[in-house]
Amino acid sequence: MSDELSDDQIALLCAIGDQALPQRHASGSDLETLLGRGYAELTSGNPASSYRLTAKGIAFLSERGAGLNEA
Numbered sequence: 001m002s003d004e005l006s007d008d009q010i011a012l013l014c015a016i017g018d019q020a021l022p023q024r025h026a027s028g029s030d031l032e033t034l035l036g037r038g039y040a041e042l043t044s045g046n047p048a049s050s051y052r053l054t055a056k057g058i059a060f061l062s063e064r065g066a067g068l069n070e071a
Helices: 007-017 031-038 054-062
Strands: 040-042 051-053
Touching: 007 031, 007 051, 007 054, 031 040, 051 054
Parallel strands: none
Antiparallel strands: 040 051
């Protein structure tokens, strides 16, 4: 599973894209994987979420037809 993401990681990407990931979210291995692989990044100044999708994360969801609000 070198470049593939699990269903949980994809759902987490959708939550980040929807800004539905609370700032207090504990950074687990799925989140660390997404950050480490460049699908998401830390952000500041956003009261809704501490994370946002990168262009790579947006492209990943778009290619798979996983729109936001579908997690």
